[in-house]
Amino acid sequence: MTFLCNQLVVEEMSKLKLIIVREFLAKVRNRAFVVMTFVSPLIFAGMVSLIIYLTSVNGEDKKLITVLDQSGLFLPELEKSQSISFLHFRKLSFTQAKDSSLQIGASGFLFIPDGMEIDRLNEEIQFYSSNSPSVSTLSNIEQRIERKLRELRLANYGISKEALSKIDTDFELNTSSFTGSQNLKGINEIKAFIGSAFGYLIMMFIIIYGSFVMRSVIEEKTSRIVEVIISSVKPFQLMMGKIIGTSLAGVFQFLIWIVLGGIVLIALTFWLGIDLQQLASTNAVANDSIEMMNANSGDLSKVNLYFNEILTIPWVGLLLLFIVYFVLGYLIYSSIYAAIGSAVDNETDTQQFIYPVIVPLILAVYVGGFSVFDNPDGPIAVSFSLFPLTSPIVMLMRFPLGGVPWWQIVVSILLLILTFIFIVWLAAKIYRTGILMHGKKISYKELYKWLKY
Amino acid sequence: MDHLLVANNITKKYADYVALNKVSISVPTGSIFGLLGPNGAGKTSLIRIINQIILPDEGYLTMNGEPSKPDHVKQIGYLPEERGLYKNMKVGEQAIYLARLKGLSKVEAKEQLNYWFDRLNINHWWNKKLTELSKGMAQKVQFVVTVLHNPKLLIFDEPFSGFDPINANQIKDEILQLREDGATVIFSTHRMESVEELCDHIALIDKAEKIVDGKLIDIKREYRSNTFEVALEAAENMQLLKQIQQEFRTSPAHFKTIGNELKLNVHLNSDQKANELISYLASKGTVTHFVEKVPSVNDIFVQSVSSRGDE
Numbered sequence: 001m002t003f004l005c006n007q008l009v010v011e012e013m014s015k016l017k018l019i020i021v022r023e024f025l026a027k028v029r030n031r032a033f034v035v036m037t038f039v040s041p042l043i044f045a046g047m048v049s050l051i052i053y054l055t056s057v058n059g060e061d062k063k064l065i066t067v068l069d070q071s072g073l074f075l076p077e078l079e080k081s082q083s084i085s086f087l088h089f090r091k092l093s094f095t096q097a098k099d100s101s102l103q104i105g106a107s108g109f110l111f112i113p114d115g116m117e118i119d120r121l122n123e124e125i126q127f128y129s130s131n132s133p134s135v136s137t138l139s140n141i142e143q144r145i146e147r148k149l150r151e152l153r154l155a156n157y158g159i160s161k162e163a164l165s166k167i168d169t170d171f172e173l174n175t176s177s178f179t180g181s182q183n184l185k186g187i188n189e190i191k192a193f194i195g196s197a198f199g200y201l202i203m204m205f206i207i208i209y210g211s212f213v214m215r216s217v218i219e220e221k222t223s224r225i226v227e228v229i230i231s232s233v234k235p236f237q238l239m240m241g242k243i244i245g246t247s248l249a250g251v252f253q254f255l256i257w258i259v260l261g262g263i264v265l266i267a268l269t270f271w272l273g274i275d276l277q278q279l280a281s282t283n284a285v286a287n288d289s290i291e292m293m294n295a296n297s298g299d300l301s302k303v304n305l306y307f308n309e310i311l312t313i314p315w316v317g318l319l320l321l322f323i324v325y326f327v328l329g330y331l332i333y334s335s336i337y338a339a340i341g342s343a344v345d346n347e348t349d350t351q352q353f354i355y356p357v358i359v360p361l362i363l364a365v366y367v368g369g370f371s372v373f374d375n376p377d378g379p380i381a382v383s384f385s386l387f388p389l390t391s392p393i394v395m396l397m398r399f400p401l402g403g404v405p406w407w408q409i410v411v412s413i414l415l416l417i418l419t420f421i422f423i424v425w426l427a428a429k430i431y432r433t434g435i436l437m438h439g440k441k442i443s444y445k446e447l448y449k450w451l452k453y
Numbered sequence: 454m455d456h457l458l459v460a461n462n463i464t465k466k467y468a469d470y471v472a473l474n475k476v477s478i479s480v481p482t483g484s485i486f487g488l489l490g491p492n493g494a495g496k497t498s499l500i501r502i503i504n505q506i507i508l509p510d511e512g513y514l515t516m517n518g519e520p521s522k523p524d525h526v527k528q529i530g531y532l533p534e535e536r537g538l539y540k541n542m543k544v545g546e547q548a549i550y551l552a553r554l555k556g557l558s559k560v561e562a563k564e565q566l567n568y569w570f571d572r573l574n575i576n577h578w579w580n581k582k583l584t585e586l587s588k589g590m591a592q593k594v595q596f597v598v599t600v601l602h603n604p605k606l607l608i609f610d611e612p613f614s615g616f617d618p619i620n621a622n623q624i625k626d627e628i629l630q631l632r633e634d635g636a637t638v639i640f641s642t643h644r645m646e647s648v649e650e651l652c653d654h655i656a657l658i659d660k661a662e663k664i665v666d667g668k669l670i671d672i673k674r675e676y677r678s679n680t681f682e683v684a685l686e687a688a689e690n691m692q693l694l695k696q697i698q699q700e701f702r703t704s705p706a707h708f709k710t711i712g713n714e715l716k717l718n719v720h721l722n723s724d725q726k727a728n729e730l731i732s733y734l735a736s737k738g739t740v741t742h743f744v745e746k747v748p749s750v751n752d753i754f755v756q757s758v759s760s761r762g763d764e
Binding site: 008011012015018019022026030219220223224225226227228229230231232233234235432436438449452 | 506
């Protein structure tokens with residue numbers, strides 16, 4: 001008897017395997033899939049190059065600002081920098097200076113009147129430009145003037161620059177976790193970002209390959225082959241085979257992308273490597289000249305600290321959780337997609353059912369994301385990481401930050417498994433009725449009726 | 454008699470709608486069984502239950518005496534009413550895939566497919582995609598897919614719809630050959646006249662209930678009305694008619710002959726014999742046409758539905 005049972009199981013498994021292989025091949029051989037696999041990295045690389053190119057072009061555009069500083073106080077502050085150069089007029093009247101600014105085509109004209117109290121000066125300094133100036137230019141100039149004004153005020157109060165530098169303390173709150181290790185500022189954001197990347201990956205995968213599953217169900221239904229197939233296999237087998245086959249095709253596509261991405265990245269570093277270094281060094285020089293940055297060596301050790309901190313993320317745990325949440329989350333959502341596909345006659349009818357599916361995904365990424373960044377153990381973050389339709393994404397955002405109680409992980413996975421069983425059962429019920437139903441506009445009420453068939 | 458398939462008291466409801474109400478049929482091994490009834494009667498539901506696509510709410514099936522189990526679907530070849538194959542898959546590839554789902558190995562599937570493609574002379578279709586075939590060609594492929602795994606039970610839902618007459622005949626011959634080779638065949642159709650001559654057993658289904666079933670000859674005997682269609686050549690038709698009407702119950706008959714005969718349906722009473730009618734008619738003129746009016750399945754259906762309505 002057990003032998004017979006085993007034989008049956010083996011047979012059913014081999015049928016499932018057949019379906020998976022067919023679905024995989026059908027997907028992978030599809031022309032659109034091939035194009036998407038090989039062209040989209042090119043598009044992506046092209047876009048990145050375009051952005052880099054445009055940014056560099058944008059950066060090269062140096063602004064020329066003319067200055068008429070009648071007070072003579074600000075001259076030392078207004079030295080040229082990487083993005084702005086200043087042309088100082090001397091012994092010109094306001095109108096003359098303004099006119100000649102226009103003639104030489106300067107981007108702006110800064111007028112600083114003479115002989116005023118500092119408080120009035122504050123009000124009277126004017127910036128003229130033909131078109132609205134960029135925010136970065138304005139803030140650049142504002143910073144310079146602010147610095148000088150502050151210096152002047154301090155001098156008024158009788159405080160020297162040296163005295164100030166002694167008073168001025170650069171204070172940053174040093175945070176540590178209770179376990180003792182020192183935290184770096186901003187590291188939490190970086191960690192949450194890493195988690196978000198995983199969560200986002202899950203969401204994209206669900207949306208892209210979930211709708212592939214749905215389309216494939218619709219195709220089988222409208223081509224009417226489905227009745228032939230389910231006279232050989234259980235509808236549930238067909239549904240699961242379809243979901244698994246399509247997701248394998250998806251994983252395969254991602255692998256290709258990773259490999260291609262690696263190649264492109266290596267190629268890019270070879271091609272642009274020197275340029276990038278140069279860019280970095282000129283940046284450093286520019287920074288030095290306006291005395292904005294502190295010692296560079298300190299930053300380098302900080303980078304190392306950040307790097308070490310990122311390494312302290314429990315990567316093995318994170319990857320394991322990623323796999324668990326990915327598999328369960330994807331199975332839940334793609335069975336919903338399969339059920340939707342089975343219920344309709346064509347893709348345009350799917351809209352009313354798809355929105356409710358996408359809403360929790362979007363909520364997970366955005367609401368969950370914000371609250372995790374804001375407060376990883378706050379009520380919103382915790383409940384989103386427990387609620388099964390959002391937990392695959394939100395828990396992965398929380399986890400790298402550390403400090404997620406193990407019971408929350410256990411509860412969220414348990415809830416996910418229960419939901420998985422329930423949803424797949426529900427979807428299978430809808431699916432096996434839906435695939436044989438033709439020419440009927442389906443409402444939620446109708447779907448509910450199918451559950452009782 | 455040996456029964457390959459027995460359905461016992463099958464009931465199937467879709468929510469409040471009753472699709473099948475305690476329907477029982479027995480399909481003798483080696484027979485051609487007609488499952489007949491109008492659209493919406495419940496034929497497709499019954500067929501889907503036999504194919505284990507859906508489960509009955511009540512009742513059970515046996516195949517070869519064994520209670521129905523998942524393994525049985527391997528012995529069934531099913532051509533659904535709504536035909537369809539993968540549009541973008543090569544013909545050979547998908548036929549092999551479908552055969553393997555029925556439990557054939559890859560090698561067996563290939564062998565069988567070669568045999569059938571040769572037989573139907575469609576070998577060059579192997580690497581074509583379905584989109585490159587005409588509708589009739591696709592139907593042939595669909596037929597091959599149905600029989601590829603040598604099923605013991607063949608089920609055809611609306612078997613000849615979609616085939617042109619030549620292909621329909623070819624497929625009909627193939628089905629008869631398969632029956633010769635030992636298969637049992639179920640035809641399900643609402644076009645009763647299309648399979649009448651092929652079936653030796655039938656079940657009539659109407660509004661979720663079976664109304665008549667059994668051997669077609671027996672049913673016809675049961676429903677025979679002792680009516681004869683006659684044509685008689687005589688000098689005076691009207692006069693003759695009056696004479697006959699004094700002896701027999703008659704009604705006007707509509708059929709074609711090449712002469713100008715008197716055409717009649719003659720209904721015999723239980724004490725009247727056909728031979729007496731012939732001798733009577735022969736004494737009145739030349740009999741050019743004398744046929745017992747055997748009720749068609751259609752007639753039987755109409756009659757049994759209306760008599761049920763009377764109840």
